[in-house]
Amino acid sequence: MNPSDPLLEAVRRGDARALARAITRIENREAESEELLRALFPDSGRATLLGLTGAPGAGKSTLADAIASLLRQRQKSVGIIAVDPTSPFSGGAILGDRIRMTRHHADDGVFIRSMATRGALGGLAAAAADVALLLDAAGKDTVLIETVGVGQDEIDVVRLADVTVVILVPGMGDDVQTIKAGIMEIADVFCINKADRPGADRVENELRAMLSIGHRDDGWNTPIVKTVAPDGTGVPELLDAAESYIAFLRDRGLLANKKAHNWRQRLLDLLRERLLEHALAVSGEERLSQLAERVARRELDPYSAVDSLMQRTV
Amino acid sequence: MNPSDPLLEAVRRGDARALARAITRIENREAESEELLRALFPDSGRATLLGLTGAPGAGKSTLADAIASLLRQRQKSVGIIAVDPTSPFSGGAILGDRIRMTRHHADDGVFIRSMATRGALGGLAAAAADVALLLDAAGKDTVLIETVGVGQDEIDVVRLADVTVVILVPGMGDDVQTIKAGIMEIADVFCINKADRPGADRVENELRAMLSIGHRDDGWNTPIVKTVAPDGTGVPELLDAAESYIAFLRDRGLLANKKAHNWRQRLLDLLRERLLEHALAVSGEERLSQLAERVARRELDPYSAVDSLMQRTV
Numbered sequence: 001m002n003p004s005d006p007l008l009e010a011v012r013r014g015d016a017r018a019l020a021r022a023i024t025r026i027e028n029r030e031a032e033s034e035e036l037l038r039a040l041f042p043d044s045g046r047a048t049l050l051g052l053t054g055a056p057g058a059g060k061s062t063l064a065d066a067i068a069s070l071l072r073q074r075q076k077s078v079g080i081i082a083v084d085p086t087s088p089f090s091g092g093a094i095l096g097d098r099i100r101m102t103r104h105h106a107d108d109g110v111f112i113r114s115m116a117t118r119g120a121l122g123g124l125a126a127a128a129a130d131v132a133l134l135l136d137a138a139g140k141d142t143v144l145i146e147t148v149g150v151g152q153d154e155i156d157v158v159r160l161a162d163v164t165v166v167i168l169v170p171g172m173g174d175d176v177q178t179i180k181a182g183i184m185e186i187a188d189v190f191c192i193n194k195a196d197r198p199g200a201d202r203v204e205n206e207l208r209a210m211l212s213i214g215h216r217d218d219g220w221n222t223p224i225v226k227t228v229a230p231d232g233t234g235v236p237e238l239l240d241a242a243e244s245y246i247a248f249l250r251d252r253g254l255l256a257n258k259k260a261h262n263w264r265q266r267l268l269d270l271l272r273e274r275l276l277e278h279a280l281a282v283s284g285e286e287r288l289s290q291l292a293e294r295v296a297r298r299e300l301d302p303y304s305a306v307d308s309l310m311q312r313t314v
Numbered sequence: 315m316n317p318s319d320p321l322l323e324a325v326r327r328g329d330a331r332a333l334a335r336a337i338t339r340i341e342n343r344e345a346e347s348e349e350l351l352r353a354l355f356p357d358s359g360r361a362t363l364l365g366l367t368g369a370p371g372a373g374k375s376t377l378a379d380a381i382a383s384l385l386r387q388r389q390k391s392v393g394i395i396a397v398d399p400t401s402p403f404s405g406g407a408i409l410g411d412r413i414r415m416t417r418h419h420a421d422d423g424v425f426i427r428s429m430a431t432r433g434a435l436g437g438l439a440a441a442a443a444d445v446a447l448l449l450d451a452a453g454k455d456t457v458l459i460e461t462v463g464v465g466q467d468e469i470d471v472v473r474l475a476d477v478t479v480v481i482l483v484p485g486m487g488d489d490v491q492t493i494k495a496g497i498m499e500i501a502d503v504f505c506i507n508k509a510d511r512p513g514a515d516r517v518e519n520e521l522r523a524m525l526s527i528g529h530r531d532d533g534w535n536t537p538i539v540k541t542v543a544p545d546g547t548g549v550p551e552l553l554d555a556a557e558s559y560i561a562f563l564r565d566r567g568l569l570a571n572k573k574a575h576n577w578r579q580r581l582l583d584l585l586r587e588r589l590l591e592h593a594l595a596v597s598g599e600e601r602l603s604q605l606a607e608r609v610a611r612r613e614l615d616p617y618s619a620v621d622s623l624m625q626r627t628v
Contacts, residue, residue, distance in 0.1 A: 034617055041615040256610060263616065264606035270620045275589035292578035296570060301355035302577065303348055306584045
């Protein structure tokens with residue numbers, strides 16, 4: 001890709017239309033999308049990546065919008081990536097973006113994009129990582145990545161964040177006991193949203209009890225912040241808590257480690273998909289289907305089938 | 315592995331202790347586990363694999379137990395694999411199995427195993443597939459695979475089933491509109507559990523409206539069955555609906571296709587992990603970490619890093 005390609009230039013300037021076009025290319029895995037990302041990579045690395053995760057109904061979007069408004073007041077530019085693999089209609093996602101955009105009054109400093117489609121290769125987490133890179137290269141100071149929360153997809157998505165906020169809501173049946181282990185491990189900050197509802201104190205007490213049991217390897221004491229997103233209550237405290245964690249990492253020289261660790265995972269994901277593409281190109285999809293049929297008929301065991309595919313590849 | 319190895323023989327007989335030991339080997343990815351599965355593969359292929367999926371609180375375990383009891387009355391042996399990536403404590407899973415086992419009064423015809431830990435390589439879905447193969451080879455007539463439901467993990471797990479039941483519950487906020495697209499696509503039978511609660515008819519009407527829009531490629535009309543699992547209401551109808559789907563596939567010569575299609579996906583998963591293992595063995599974990607550090611420092615873009623790992627591998 002020509003370094004002075006107009007699309008590249010427009011993305012670097014943070015032009016919203018150019019960003020939207022580039023993201024569509026990434027989502028569709030168009031041939032030029034990798035070239036585009038390669039060219040933009042040196043411009044990235046300055047944004048703070050803030051992950052927000054919680055169950056459906058936890059109020060992630062409202063909270064992300066409130067954080068974005070606060071950041072705008074502080075003269076920071078913001079990108080929001082809303083990842084929702086549970087969203088049934090991709091059309092709904094785009095409509096939702098428009099509604100949210102109007103809340104920010106077509107503010108050029110806020111760019112919002114929903115992602116709901118599952119790519120055939122690499123998946124949603126990989127596409128979200130690429131979009132985060134793009135928004136970073138476009139000069140956004142903070143990139144908010146919101147994801148709906150159960151399952152590996154989501155853990156993969158927030159794993160690209162510098163700091164991850166896990167959102168709980170009183171009385172939603174997501175008692176602390178039922179929160180999955182993976183999510184507890186990724187929380188750098190807990191947010192109890194809709195904290196004006198009954199039961200907020202109980203959730204907080206349960207969280208404190210749980211946090212008192214374990215200790216994090218990095219020595220961070222996971223803070224708990226209560227918010228009421230629609231009126232902004234607690235949102236400055238939440239943002240402060242997230243920023244404190246990044247300052248904590250930076251002061252101890254751990255931020256570079258964390259970023260390297262995230263990149264390591266991302267390289268593994270890229271490598272895994274690239275290897276598979278290569279193997280299928282060498283062996284052919286047809287051969288894979290034939291082997292699968294033989295395995296289904298019990299003529300061949302699956303391990304020997306994979307051995308034979310491996311022999312052709314490496 | 316010696317074909318007359320005592321563990322192999324005991325697994326083939328369906329000995330519960332041998333099964334438990336073999337499953338632990340699979341979960342821990344011990345060296346012999348693949349050998350074990352290779353040796354048992356020719357004994358597999360006779361069981362019906364029935365997937366049950368739904369949100370936390372949908373009553374999957376109670377329903378699985380009710381189906382198991384019914385199958386036992388019909389002189390069928392049953393294996394249950396309860397996959398729950400949201401389970402915070404692996405100890406809890408084992409305790410839960412014991413409690414559930416006692417419901418079946420140490421009935422040798424029912425074997426229950428919970429899986430909550432996420433393997434480093436291949437993950438939960440791959441491990442669940444291996445355990446399903448093991449229970450099949452151990453002569454279980456039906457293997458029930460229950461999974462908690464949001465995310466790719468779960469879709470991967472039910473993708474190994476011959477027939478998949480998606481469980482909804484009235485008034486749990488999982489309105490039909492909010493059900494994710496992926497889950498709708500995998501449902502061969504819908505079950506409205508806890509159907510004695512208010513709102514069951516509304517859920518049914520919404521489902522019917524939704525089903526009336528689309529048509530499945532295979533021509534199957536997805537049935538909707540209402541159940542109250544604790545007293546067994548609707549459970550025979552649910553099992554009949556699931557068995558009808560398998561009969562439907564068999565009558566049209568589609569069952570072999572479905573099984574081949576499932577195996578194709580499984581071979582892809584195995585190949586992907588095997589290739590990655592190979593690549594890391596060739597390049598070394600250390601080199602991967604070094605590349606990740608360089609990418610994090612923006613000295614190298616991630617695509618070039620992966621290119622260099624690929625060059626060493628293939």
